[in-house]
Amino acid sequence: MELITNLNDITMPFNNAVVTIGNFDGVHKGHQAILHQVIELAESIDGTSVAITFEPHPLKVLSDSGAPPLITMYEQKIELLGQTGIDVLVSTPFTQSFAAITAHSFIEDILINKIGMKAIIIGKDYKFGKNRQGNVDFLRQYTGTHGIEVIVANWIPVSHQLTDRISSTRVREIVMEGRVEEAWHLLGRFYQIRGEVVTGRKRGGPMLGFPTANIKLIDELCPKMGVYAVTVEWEKTKYKGVANIGYAPTFDDHLFTVEVHLFDFNEDIYGETIRVNFIKRIRDEKRFADINELSEQISRDIENAKTILADL
Numbered sequence: 001m002e003l004i005t006n007l008n009d010i011t012m013p014f015n016n017a018v019v020t021i022g023n024f025d026g027v028h029k030g031h032q033a034i035l036h037q038v039i040e041l042a043e044s045i046d047g048t049s050v051a052i053t054f055e056p057h058p059l060k061v062l063s064d065s066g067a068p069p070l071i072t073m074y075e076q077k078i079e080l081l082g083q084t085g086i087d088v089l090v091s092t093p094f095t096q097s098f099a100a101i102t103a104h105s106f107i108e109d110i111l112i113n114k115i116g117m118k119a120i121i122i123g124k125d126y127k128f129g130k131n132r133q134g135n136v137d138f139l140r141q142y143t144g145t146h147g148i149e150v151i152v153a154n155w156i157p158v159s160h161q162l163t164d165r166i167s168s169t170r171v172r173e174i175v176m177e178g179r180v181e182e183a184w185h186l187l188g189r190f191y192q193i194r195g196e197v198v199t200g201r202k203r204g205g206p207m208l209g210f211p212t213a214n215i216k217l218i219d220e221l222c223p224k225m226g227v228y229a230v231t232v233e234w235e236k237t238k239y240k241g242v243a244n245i246g247y248a249p250t251f252d253d254h255l256f257t258v259e260v261h262l263f264d265f266n267e268d269i270y271g272e273t274i275r276v277n278f279i280k281r282i283r284d285e286k287r288f289a290d291i292n293e294l295s296e297q298i299s300r301d302i303e304n305a306k307t308i309l310a311d312l
């Protein structure tokens with residue numbers, strides 16, 4: 001995938017560009033379906049598949065109430081979009097002045113003249129341009145005379161029984177409720193957070209017998225408090241473990257922590273960035289009467305997690 005982070009770097013239109021536009025937060029199965037449709041159509045006309053996205057998320061610039069917590073931060077989003085097989089990703093800086101570009105000018109100056117768009121595939125509710133004036137109907141009115149194909153991508157239902165569609169909003173809700181197995185279903189992969197391993201209170205190993213790596217989150221969206229079976233990726237190797245998210249109410253320091261205990265692991269990873277994949281929620285966090293009870297519960301959590309993770 002070719003990554004373009006500045007529209008000025010495009011000096012020549014792409015050959016037979018098939019385009020999609022979106023925020024693609026989460027790169028969930030709905031996004032993946034659109035992107036694959038773009039790739040297929042581009043292949044059928046010997047063209048170039050192009051995805052256009054924005055950085056930061058437009059709501060971070062435009063909304064007074066702020067943007068929702070992102071499912072995928074910039075780096076992960078780029079990685080995931082690359083994995084779909086799209087030829088070109090344009091991630092354009094989203095500023096107030098960019099937001100002021102009219103839908104008309106966006107189509108003519110950017111999509112047609114700069115990118116060389118021959119076809120576009122977007123979701124039926126997608127809106128773009130100043131005052132969100134651009135949408136499927138606007139595109140059709142405008143591009144008809146230019147011989148550009150406008151294709152509406154179908155929504156992907158959450159499941160066979162349900163009529164609601166896969167959306168970034170839905171993924172956020174599910175993750176915040178700790179329903180990480182359902183998140184897997186909507187994302188086509190496990191929900192992942194990334195962060196740096198930082199110094200904790202040095203209590204896990206010495207006091208409880210289970211050392212944990214405390215994580216300073218890069219991500220904005222964190223699963224609900226509780227204990228989870230996880231896998232951890234570090235330096236291209238995958239490890240199994242258990243995570244605890246919350247305030248460790250057995251102690252009275254009231255510090256929110258995301259920590260993981262890795263099985264069969266004793267390397268120094270302070271300062272390293274690790275990735276944590278959430279496989280299954282095990283239980284709520286609770287306050288124990290003493291350290292022994294907590295320690296015994298953690299042993300059971302580990303046995304539980306080992307069973308859950310057995311065939312991963």
Ligand code: RBF
Pocket residue numbers: 200201202203204208210212227242243244247248249250251259260261284285286287288294298301302
């Ligand atoms: N702390 C609690 O106060 N209550 C819990 O239910 C709890 N569950 C945990 C489960 C696991 C698998 C792990 C690794 C930790 C858990 N902790 C819990 C956090 C524990 O108190 C913490 O790791 C140490 O205090 C070190 O910071």
Ligand code: MG
Pocket residue numbers: 200201202203204211212213214259
């Ligand atoms: Mg720790």
